[in-house]
Amino acid sequence: MSTPNIERPVAATSGQPTQGPLTHDELQLAGRNHSMPLEALHDDITPAGLHYLLIHFDIPHVSPDSWRLCLGGAVSNALELDLDDLRARPAVTMPVTLECAGNGRALLQPRPLSQPWTTGAVGTAEWTGTPLAPLLEEAGLAGDAVELVFTGADRGIQGGVEQQYARSLSVADAMHPEVMLAYAMNGQPLPLQHGFPLRLLVPGWYGMASVKWLTSIEAVTSRFMGYQQAVAYHYLQGPDGPGLPVSHIRVRSLMVPPGIPDFFTRRRVVDAGPVMLQGRAWSGHGDVERVEVGIDGEWMPAHLEPAAGEFAWSSWSLVWVATPGEHVLRCRAMDSSGALQPTEQVWNYQGIGNNMAQRVEVTVR
Numbered sequence: 522m523s524t525p526n527i528e529r530p531v532a533a534t535s536g537q538p539t540q541g542p543l544t545h546d547e548l549q550l551a552g553r554n555h556s557m558p559l560e561a562l563h564d565d566i567t568p569a570g571l572h573y574l575l576i577h578f579d580i581p582h583v584s585p586d587s588w589r590l591c592l593g594g595a596v597s598n599a600l601e602l603d604l605d606d607l608r609a610r611p612a613v614t615m616p617v618t619l620e621c622a623g624n625g626r627a628l629l630q631p632r633p634l635s636q637p638w639t640t641g642a643v644g645t646a647e648w649t650g651t652p653l654a655p656l657l658e659e660a661g662l663a664g665d666a667v668e669l670v671f672t673g674a675d676r677g678i679q680g681g682v683e684q685q686y687a688r689s690l691s692v693a694d695a696m697h698p699e700v701m702l703a704y705a706m707n708g709q710p711l712p713l714q715h716g717f718p719l720r721l722l723v724p725g726w727y728g729m730a731s732v733k734w735l736t737s738i739e740a741v742t743s744r745f746m747g748y749q750q751a752v753a754y755h756y757l758q759g760p761d762g763p764g765l766p767v768s769h770i771r772v773r774s775l776m777v778p779p780g781i782p783d784f785f786t787r788r789r790v791v792d793a794g795p796v797m798l799q800g801r802a803w804s805g806h807g808d809v810e811r812v813e814v815g816i817d818g819e820w821m822p823a824h825l826e827p828a829a830g831e832f833a834w835s836s837w838s839l840v841w842v843a844t845p846g847e848h849v850l851r852c853r854a855m856d857s858s859g860a861l862q863p864t865e866q867v868w869n870y871q872g873i874g875n876n877m878a879q880r881v882e883v884t885v886r
Contacts, residue, residue, distance in 0.1 A: 537760075538631035538870070547637045556641025562777045562801045565645070565829045565836070566616060569712050572644030573728075575621050575636060576714065577686050578677030581734050585718045590702075594670075594739035597661035604718050607702060610651040615699070615724070616830035618645040618803045622727035622754055622767050625875030633872030640775060640879055645801075645833050648722050650703035654696045657740075662692060666740040669695045670747070671721050674734040682748045688732050689745035690723065699724045699832060702735065724832035725769050725805035727874075729754050757870040764870075770805030771876040772862055774812050774837065774854035778881055789883045796841045798823075800852055803834035807857030812837040815851035815864075815878070823852070843885040853878040 543551075554575045561571045585604055593599040621642035626633055628640070636642075657669070672687040694700070703722040704711060711717040716733030723730040729749065745751075755764035777799050780791030802809040802825070812823040812835075823839040841850075853862035862878045869875075 537634050539634055540631045543627075543637055544634065547634060550636045554636055556638065557644045559641055559775060559778050561644075562775055562799075565833075566647055566707060567644035569646065569706050569709070569715065572646055572706075572715070573619070573621060573624075573642040574714055575623075575642065575728065576675070577679070578675040580714055581674040581676070583674055583718060583734055588718055588736075590719060590735060590737065592656060592660050592738045595663035595666040595742050596740050597663070598659065600656065600660050604704065607651055607704060607719065611655070612649055612651055613701060614647055614649040614705075615701075616645055616647050616833040617722060617724045618643065618770075618832065618834045619728045619731065620770050620773070620803075622729050622873045623871075624773075625877060626872030628877065629866055629868055629872050629875055631868075633870060635872060642728075643773075643775070643803075645829065646706050647708065648701065648703045649705035649708070650701040650719075650722060652698060653700045653702055653721075654698060656702070656738075657692075657696060660740070662740050663742070665742045666692055667743065668692065668741050668745050670737075670739045670741055670745045671732040671735060672737045672739070673716075673720075673732045674736050680748055680752055682752075684748050686732060686749060687745070687747045688730055688749050689741070689747070690730065692740075694723075727754075727767055727770055727805075729767065753871070754873065755871065756873055758868075759870055767873050768805075770803065771874050772802070772804035772806065772809065772854050772856040772858075772860045773876045774800055774802035774809075774852045774862065775879055776800040776814075776850065776852045776881055779841075779850075779883065789881060791843055791883055791885055793843050793845050793885050796843045797838060798841050798850065798852075799836065799838040801834040802837055802852075802854035803828075804854070804856035804858075804860070805832075806860055809835045809854050810857050811855045813853050814839045814841070815849075815853070816841060817848055820853075843883075845885050848883045848885060850881040850883055851878045 624642035627637035754767040757764035823837040826836040
């Protein structure tokens with residue numbers, strides 16, 4: 522039995538743009554990964570089961586009894602630590618908003634082929650772990666060390682390259698005090714799908730930097746050229762690089778969809794009269810300083826609350842007096858760097874960092 526409106530290309534390649542409907546390969550990815558339902562924007566802290574999830578390869582089976590973190594390479598004192606060793610070290614807990622770099626990819630036209638996110642690839646959890654910098658100091662980085670390579674236990678093939686998922690940070694970025702090795706999420710041990718027993722957490726950066734199922738940290742004396750660092754996660758206008766590497770989260774705001782949804786289209790239906798519009802805004806490039814709500818193209822300032830943490834989202838709200846008919850709502854934020862969310866798409870080949878202002882169609886009855 523065939524399925525309508527689903528295509529399976531002869532040779533689908535991640536990143537290639539298409540004008541067609543979702544492909545079979547994209548639907549497989551969408552079934553394995555999930556967005557945060559936008560109604561969860563009501564909560565300062567996203568429950569673990571509602572937090573967005575992206576798994577590149579398979580969830581590895583890691584035994585906490587035999588698991589070890591190896592910190593080596595260009596260091597004077599290589600370390601091997603188990604989970605008890607890490608839990609015995611000074612701990613910090615902080616709320617951090619994480620967002621997938623591909624959030625908004627499926628809204629681009631033409632659509633780059635990969636995980637087909639719309640807008641919900643985000644979440645804010647309270648992460649507990651130990652800061653990375655003291656561990657690096659204890660290991661004694663060599664004077665010519667330039668980067669730290671973080672490797673996870675998940676393994677697969679991407680771009681024709683067999684690999685373990687690995688990313689690097691410069692020594693300067695890795696030494697930032699907020700960067701941590703996280704072993705708990707919302708007060709509980711890391712869920713298996715979120716990197717149990719240990720993950721890197723790099724606040725302010727898109728989620729690709731926060732390597733899950735972390736097994737090793739290696740100090741290297743030259744730039745790391747692994748696939749996830751040198752090929753994936755770049756702002757490109759075509760298939761050939763090098764492009765600009767992806768790092769910090771672009772400013773974004775999202776609205777809790779008002780009223781009630783139509784089951785299939787998710788179009789919103791509200792009753793006429795005062796409607797409380799609310800949502801969240803965040804940025805990895807500075808504090809959110811302003812949120813505006815567009816009602817049928819007319820923009821007005823929203824009330825903005827203080828952020829839930831230095832690296833967590835802020836709450837905003839606005840009362841809309843809804844009149845009967847069809848309406849288009851939008852929201853956009855500006856951060857302290859002066860960056861403002863665009864109202865039109867800014868296209869790139871990998872579908873990265875699409876922070877175009879959200880559009881919500883509403884019927885007022």
